Amino acid sequence: xxxxxxxxxxxxxxxxxxxxxxxxxxxxxxxxxxxxxxxxxxxxxxxxxxxxxxxxxxxxxxxxxxxxxxxxxxxxxxxxxxxxxxxxxxxxxxxxxxxxxxxxxxxxxxxxxxxxxxxxxxxxxxxxxxxxxxxxxxxxxxxxxxxxxxxxxxxxxxxxxxxxxxxxxxxxxxxxxxxxxxxxxxxxxxxxxxxxxxxxxxxxxxxxxxxxxxxxxxxxxxxxxxxxxxxxxxxxxxxxxxxxxxxxxxxxxxxxxxxxxxxxxxxxxxxxxxxxxxxxxxxxxxxxxxxxxxxxxxxxxxxxxxxxxxxxxxxxxxxxxxxxxxxxxxxxxxxxxxxxxxxxxxxxxxxxx
Amino acid sequence: xxxxxxxxxxxxxxxxxxxxxxxxxxxxxxxxxxxxxxxxxxxxxxxxxxxxxxxxxxxxxxxxxxxxxxxxxxxxxxxxxxxxxxxxxxxxxxxxxxxxxxxxxxxxxxxxxxxx
Amino acid sequence: xxxxxxxxxxxxxxxxxxxxxxxxxxxxxxxxxxxxxxxxxxxxxxxxxxxxxxxxxxxxxxxxxxxxxxxxxxxxxxxxxxxxxxxxxxxxxxxxxxxxxxxxxxxxxxxxxxxxxxxxxxxxxxxxxxxxxxxxxxxxxxxxxxxxxxxxxxxxxxxxxxxxxxxxxxxxxxxx
Numbered sequence: 001x002x003x004x005x006x007x008x009x010x011x012x013x014x015x016x017x018x019x020x021x022x023x024x025x026x027x028x029x030x031x032x033x034x035x036x037x038x039x040x041x042x043x044x045x046x047x048x049x050x051x052x053x054x055x056x057x058x059x060x061x062x063x064x065x066x067x068x069x070x071x072x073x074x075x076x077x078x079x080x081x082x083x084x085x086x087x088x089x090x091x092x093x094x095x096x097x098x099x100x101x102x103x104x105x106x107x108x109x110x111x112x113x114x115x116x117x118x119x120x121x122x123x124x125x126x127x128x129x130x131x132x133x134x135x136x137x138x139x140x141x142x143x144x145x146x147x148x149x150x151x152x153x154x155x156x157x158x159x160x161x162x163x164x165x166x167x168x169x170x171x172x173x174x175x176x177x178x179x180x181x182x183x184x185x186x187x188x189x190x191x192x193x194x195x196x197x198x199x200x201x202x203x204x205x206x207x208x209x210x211x212x213x214x215x216x217x218x219x220x221x222x223x224x225x226x227x228x229x230x231x232x233x234x235x236x237x238x239x240x241x242x243x244x245x246x247x248x249x250x251x252x253x254x255x256x257x258x259x260x261x262x263x264x265x266x267x268x269x270x271x272x273x274x275x276x277x278x279x280x281x282x283x284x285x286x287x288x289x290x291x292x293x294x295x296x297x298x299x300x301x302x303x304x305x306x307x308x309x310x311x312x313x314x315x316x317x318x319x320x321x322x323x324x325x326x327x328x329x330x331x332x333x334x335x336x337x338x339x340x341x342x343x344x345x346x347x348x349x350x351x352x353x
Numbered sequence: 354x355x356x357x358x359x360x361x362x363x364x365x366x367x368x369x370x371x372x373x374x375x376x377x378x379x380x381x382x383x384x385x386x387x388x389x390x391x392x393x394x395x396x397x398x399x400x401x402x403x404x405x406x407x408x409x410x411x412x413x414x415x416x417x418x419x420x421x422x423x424x425x426x427x428x429x430x431x432x433x434x435x436x437x438x439x440x441x442x443x444x445x446x447x448x449x450x451x452x453x454x455x456x457x458x459x460x461x462x463x464x465x466x467x468x469x
Numbered sequence: 470x471x472x473x474x475x476x477x478x479x480x481x482x483x484x485x486x487x488x489x490x491x492x493x494x495x496x497x498x499x500x501x502x503x504x505x506x507x508x509x510x511x512x513x514x515x516x517x518x519x520x521x522x523x524x525x526x527x528x529x530x531x532x533x534x535x536x537x538x539x540x541x542x543x544x545x546x547x548x549x550x551x552x553x554x555x556x557x558x559x560x561x562x563x564x565x566x567x568x569x570x571x572x573x574x575x576x577x578x579x580x581x582x583x584x585x586x587x588x589x590x591x592x593x594x595x596x597x598x599x600x601x602x603x604x605x606x607x608x609x610x611x612x613x614x615x616x617x618x619x620x621x622x623x624x625x626x627x628x629x630x631x632x633x634x635x636x637x638x639x640x641x642x643x644x645x
Contacts, residue, residue, distance in 0.1 A: 018360055019360060019364065019471075022360050022361040022363075022364040022365075023364045023367075023368065025361060025364070026361070026364045026365045026367075026368040027368065029365070030368060030372070076376075076380050077380065077383065077384065078384070079384050079385075079386060079387060080380065080381050080384055080386060081386055081388060087495070087497065087498070089498070090497070090498070090501060092377065095373065095377060096370065096373035096374055096377050097373075098373075099369055099372060099373040099376075100366060100369035100370045100373055101369075102369070103365060103366075103368065103369030103372070104362065104365045104366050104369055106365065107358075107361055107362055107365045130358060130361035131358075131361075133358035133520070134520070134521075134593055134594060135520050135521045135524060135594060136358070138432065138520070138521060138524040138525075139362065139520065139524055141524070141528065142523070142524030142525075142527040142528050143527070145527065145528040145531075145532040146527065146531060146532060148532065148536050149504060149531070149532070149535060149536065149539075152536065152539045152540075152543070153497075153501065153539075156497055156539075156543055164543065168414055168540070168543075171414075171536060171540075172413075172414055172417050172418075175417060175418065175421040175533070175536060176417060176421070178421070178425070178532075179421070179424050179425065179428055182428045182432075182528075183428060183431070186428075186431060186432065186435040187435075189432075189435040189436060190435045190438055193435075193436055193437070193438070193439065194436065195432070195436055195521075195594050253380070254376055254377055254380050255377070257376065258373060258376055258377065321417070322461075325420075325457060325460070325461065326457070326461045329424070329453075329454075329457055330454055330457065330458075333450050333453065333454055334454075336431065336435070336450070337447065337450065340438050340439075358520070359515055359516070359520070362515065362520075363475075411544075412627060412630070412631050412634065414540050414544070415537075415540055415541065415627070416624075416627060418533075418536055418537045418540045419537065419623055419627075420620070421533055421536070422529075422533040422534060422536075422537055423616055423619070423620050425528065425529050425532070425533045426529060426616070427616065429525045429528060429529050430601065430609065430612075432521075432525070432594070433521075433594055433597040433598035433601055433602065434598060434601075434602055436594040436595060436598050437594070437595055437598025437599060437602065440598075440599070440603075441598055441599060441601075441602035441603050442602050442603060442606055444606070444610075445601075445602055445606045445609035445610055445613065446602070446609075448609075448610060448613040449609065449612070449613045449616070452613050452614075452616055452617040452620075453616075455617065456616075456617065456620040456621070456624075459621065459624070460624065463624070463628075
């Protein structure tokens, strides 16, 4: 009884102070994303391994579940060196910048609403919702769009010519697929006339899922997301036989851990945004709470991405750039202009709220 | 900052930055740098590094970057249209997108989007 | 009160980054400081209740213009960064710093009469849509014409340079 009063007292104190409130939201988002990233990494290694008829990690923990924690501890205790020709300030700051930018794009994803809806009514849960603001979708993509800078500075700062080339190719890939990405999600924005991701999910409660209504946009968004996350079939910048590890070859120990972690945080954020935009977000039948639905759908989308990684070969850089510039940009731009007509038709026939 | 989402952005950036700094600089308290010449040289698949860290200028990178800037501005102008298409004029955005597609078509027809 | 202090911190960060950008001898670090300046300008937009413009600033300016700058800069000869403290504290650099400090004090003084340095108009996406596409649509028409003309012109110039470059430098054939 006493602990419950103190817990309520603490929560009321946090709720009154607006800075503490959103710090708590950020911490909760971090916990959810960490759990999600660990599950994702585990699925990546096990599922990919099983598709290739091998076992993946099996030693550490039952069925290899603690392998990731062992890897993280290994990275943390390694020596912190910087190459002789490196620009030390930029070399040290790039991984930190990478993690900050990847983490900031999580603001728009409505995990805080799904968690807050689990609290009892008497504690004003909606004051903890940070993601219900007007350009929330654009905030997520604004921070996604800083990635080419990270790879350029990262490839430069290590001081070798192959990392620099890797950084350039990576940056060329990322900027080529940013325009189809933005044009694809603009089709969904046209359907709902709102940039608020929260409201986009709520509109999907009373209409067909947007993966059906905006099907070409769904396809171009998935392809552009695969390229933006640098996953196969677009992972030529990590091609082992060509550029070792691309721009992050010379990053070791904790720097590599931060870069790798930020890559998986972006994968989680990208999958969550895909789920929210096209597949209905947290909506689903009642017995399962919204938090679990959103999490489950994100993990399923990520599993499909791992499946694509295992099944498809890598494309060459000229094929990839031709796909981005010559096919995806015209398709997504033309579909953007056609979407208002689809929206009108859908509203007339009741398929859109 | 009349709206709370700005404070939320600040908190997310702060937490991400704090975690990044902590993960980066706390292990330095426990490990000591022990440099050797092999560790400090840039990695070139096991051979000795050859030449300076300078690569030949390829115009291709620059073409993609210039095209990206122009089209990013078109896309940034398309964002408000996507929100307000019900009550604004469509001709400006159709003109902008048509110019963008015409330039992409011109590029690819003249062979400037080839990688080589 | 915290919000005002935070705003002045952003202004100070902008001014210091601009001074650093002018002072530094390494051009890639200058690009990094320019990135900090543009990010601070985006933060200033956020303080003025227009997150839409802040994010477009990050996407277009910090995401695209700095990429062009870096593509042009990183492909030239690289020199080791020299940042010795004595070179930094030379009198030209001190002049820049003093000027930046005076500018900061001027901003503080000029905004002392206002209740808050921040704006009260909420720049929503709907407001931007009606401003751009209804009232200022002539400007957008002119912008479309300009983008078209400059893209074609840039392609023409680059193709001429590429032909010249390839014939004088020994040809292509290197696929990197």
